[in-house]
Amino acid sequence: MSTPLVLTYVGFFVMAAITLGGALMAVSARNLIRAALGLIIALIGIAGIYFVLEAEFVAVVQILVYVGAISILILFAVMLTRGLMKRDLPAQNAQWIAAAFISLAMFAALLYVALSTNWRAVETQVAGDLIPKLGTELMTTYLLPFEAVSLLLLAALVGAIVIARE
Amino acid sequence: MIPLPFYLTLAAALFCIGLYGALARRNAIAILMGIELMLNAVNINLIAFWRYVKPAAPTMDLAGQIFALFVITLAAAEAAIGIALIIAIYRSRDTVNVEEVDLMKW
Amino acid sequence: MPVDYLPILVMIAIVTAFAVIALTLSAMTGPRRPNPTKLSPYESGMPPFGSARRRFSIKYYLTAVLFILFDIEIIFFYPWAVLFRDLGWFGLSAMGTFMLVLLIGYVYVWRKGGFEWD
Numbered sequence: 245m246s247t248p249l250v251l252t253y254v255g256f257f258v259m260a261a262i263t264l265g266g267a268l269m270a271v272s273a274r275n276l277i278r279a280a281l282g283l284i285i286a287l288i289g290i291a292g293i294y295f296v297l298e299a300e301f302v303a304v305v306q307i308l309v310y311v312g313a314i315s316i317l318i319l320f321a322v323m324l325t326r327g328l329m330k331r332d333l334p335a336q337n338a339q340w341i342a343a344a345f346i347s348l349a350m351f352a353a354l355l356y357v358a359l360s361t362n363w364r365a366v367e368t369q370v371a372g373d374l375i376p377k378l379g380t381e382l383m384t385t386y387l388l389p390f391e392a393v394s395l396l397l398l399a400a401l402v403g404a405i406v407i408a409r410e
Numbered sequence: 411m412i413p414l415p416f417y418l419t420l421a422a423a424l425f426c427i428g429l430y431g432a433l434a435r436r437n438a439i440a441i442l443m444g445i446e447l448m449l450n451a452v453n454i455n456l457i458a459f460w461r462y463v464k465p466a467a468p469t470m471d472l473a474g475q476i477f478a479l480f481v482i483t484l485a486a487a488e489a490a491i492g493i494a495l496i497i498a499i500y501r502s503r504d505t506v507n508v509e510e511v512d513l514m515k516w
Numbered sequence: 517m518p519v520d521y522l523p524i525l526v527m528i529a530i531v532t533a534f535a536v537i538a539l540t541l542s543a544m545t546g547p548r549r550p551n552p553t554k555l556s557p558y559e560s561g562m563p564p565f566g567s568a569r570r571r572f573s574i575k576y577y578l579t580a581v582l583f584i585l586f587d588i589e590i591i592f593f594y595p596w597a598v599l600f601r602d603l604g605w606f607g608l609s610a611m612g613t614f615m616l617v618l619l620i621g622y623v624y625v626w627r628k629g630g631f632e633w634d
Contacts (some may be wrong), residue, residue: 248519252412255525260420267424270443271431283443286424290450293420295521296412299457302478305591306453309482313584314446314489320577321439321493325500336434337509343433351426358418365414365462376602378472379595383607385469386476390592391610393483394617397585400487401621404581405630407494408574483588490581497577 255296263289274335276322284315298370301378417458425451438496438506442489449485453478578630589618 266289269282287310294303382390424447431444460474500506557564596603596611603610625631 249411251519251522255521256412256416258525258528263420264423264427267427267447270447271427271435271440276437276439279440279443283446286447287450290424290454293417293454294457297417297457297461299460299475299478301595302453302457302475302482305479305482309486309584309587309591310446310450313580313587314486317489317493317577317580317584318439318443318446320580321442321496324497324574324577325439325506335436335440337436340434343430346433347426347430350429351422354422354425355419358415358422363414363459363463366464367411368461368464370461374472374475375595375598378475379599379603381469381472381476382592382595383599383603383610387610389480391613391617393480393588393592394614396483396487397588398617398621400490401581401585402624404490404494405578405625405628407491407498408577408581409628479591482591486584486588490584493577494581497574 252296255292259289259292259296261289262286263293265289272335277319280315280318280322283318284311287311287315301375411462414458414462417454421451421454421458424448424454436507436509438499438508438511439493441508442492442496445492446485446489449481449488453481456481575633582625582630585621 263286266282266285266287270279270286271282273279273282287306291303291306291311294300294306428444428447428449428451431447432441433444435441435444456474456478458474460472460478465471465473496506499511503511505511553559592614593611596607600607
């Protein structure tokens with residue numbers, strides 16, 4: 245049974261609202277814990293978008309890695325560097341008007357490209373279970389990047405320990 | 411299916427919110443959060459293009475998904491190192507306000 | 517199919533509605549008679565000591581970093597493990613190389629005492 249179009253729209257708009265609401269909270273909240281909470285909400289909404297797009301594996305990875313691990317890392321970082329923004333500084337710096345202007349201009353440019361380009365999008369059906377196919381491509385076409393990931397993780401592991409320890 | 415520009419518009423909005431966060435916030439951790447939002451916007455585009463555009467070679471059918479997985483991996487490594495740097499700066503300078511960390515500016 | 521996840525969407529809607537209704541109703545109808553005991557953080561509990569805003573030890577951060585990096589491994593193991601038999605020795609050696617590099621990091625962390633709390 246294929247998904248009724250109206251349900252796809254409902255799913256998309258609910259998840260888009262969660263994502264954008266969380267993102268706005270993340271960049272505007274003065275309290276950093278609240279900003280991190282907004283980030284987590286946005287990341288969950290993005291996982292929902294992946295479900296709507298039928299990329300289930302990436303959606304689960306998003307929840308596992310982003311919501312489960314990266315957001316915890318950010319929360320620890322907030323707690324580790326606590327109590328220093330207590331002076332009444334605004335959360336935004338002096339150039340926030342210019343930053344808002346640049347962001348809006350960027351949005352306008354991206355919107356123009358997204359709407360005016362002919363993407364040659366086609367209606368495709370996702371054929372069953374993609375995970376075996378993902379494994380095959382990871383082990384053949386993308387074998388070299390896959391091995392490079394291990395080096396990246398090694399470098400990150402050693403780097404984080406050397407930098408963060410006293 | 412929903413038209414592709416819906417997803418592209420969402421990703422563009424998320425990217426620009428993240429860009430604003432990265433440019434306008436004082437706290438280094440908040441800047442990092444903005445960068446995470448931008449990386450996620452790119453991932454939405456990658457997955458949307460995987461779903462809507464057929465690649466040339468059948469051995470690259472899942473290119474979008476695999477790229478997204480690599481971006482998530484890179485984001486995790488970036489967050490680990492970035493926060494380690496912020497903690498190191500906090501230890502030596504007692505601040506995470508990026509405006510006060512300007513010893514090497516100009 | 518996204519339609520299979522419809523129950524989750526319905527559940528999100530119900531949970532949100534329930535939370536909003538419950539909080540609104542109790543805020544509107546409940547009586548409010550505060551006294552110092554009621555307002556203390558742990559009523560009938562132990563008195564709190566120290567500040568909640570004190571800084572946390574760096575060890576929490578190191579543990580989180582170790583968790584995140586070994587968490588990433590899982591997302592690459594999973595598609596490989598599904599195909600383990602079909603890929604044969606080639607897949608095993610490819611994953612072996614991946615593991616070996618990470619094992620270097622593991623040994624490094626171990627030697628540096630990253631797994632010890634004190």
